[in-house]
């Protein structure tokens with residue numbers, strides 16, 4: 001269900017998934033494509049962008065995650081992107097993607113995995129998802145994106161042997 005990496009033929013399908021979620025603006029979608037292009041041109045290590053792909057039960061590409069080390073840090077990683085096609089949401093693929101990212105990040109010496117999202121009501125499900133996947137809220141930057149639209153930074157500690165749900169509830 002989950003496969004690491006990215007092939008040139010995946011890009012259109014992955015961009016279509018990003019579009020289909022209805023969560024991302026044109027500028028963000030352009031950045032997603034740039035990350036994919038950089039991965040294909042320079043590889044995961046060269047670009048710093050690692051991809052995991054999720055397939056549904058019919059074998060169709062249904063989601064992806066992109067993560068990488070945060071330059072200048074010792075063991076801090078960013079979950080840059082995660083998206084699952086609406087037809088496949090709620091089936092556990094997002095959780096599997098996070099666990100694949102955590103496994104890969106931990107193998108690379110990761111200590112902390114960060115994710116960020118908006119405080120807007122559209123992102124209520126996204127925030128619930130991060131908490132269910134073992135992240136906790138680490139910081140909130142008021143009006144970061146625009147007035148009344150805060151940036152919320154989530155972190156998952158990869159060093160503790162605590163079940164994800166408990167870490168998610170820790171403050």
Ligand SMILES: CC(C)(COP(=O)(O)OP(=O)(O)OC[C@H]1O[C@@H](n2cnc3c(N)ncnc32)[C@H](O)[C@@H]1OP(=O)(O)O)[C@@H](O)C(=O)NCCC(=O)NCCS
Pocket residue numbers: 021023081082083084085088089090091092093094095096116117118124125126128129130132133
């Ligand atoms: C966020 C997203 C990746 C989750 O993927 P998914 O495959 O639907 O998630 P899963 O089915 O693996 O759910 C994992 C957990 O999160 C919870 N969750 C998922 N969607 C939820 C929702 N809408 N409301 C509340 N909880 C939710 C699930 O209940 C599940 O917890 P459980 O195992 O205790 O039942 C997907 O909904 C998506 O692509 N959303 C739009 C894009 C987005 O917000 N990306 C994040 C970047 S800002």
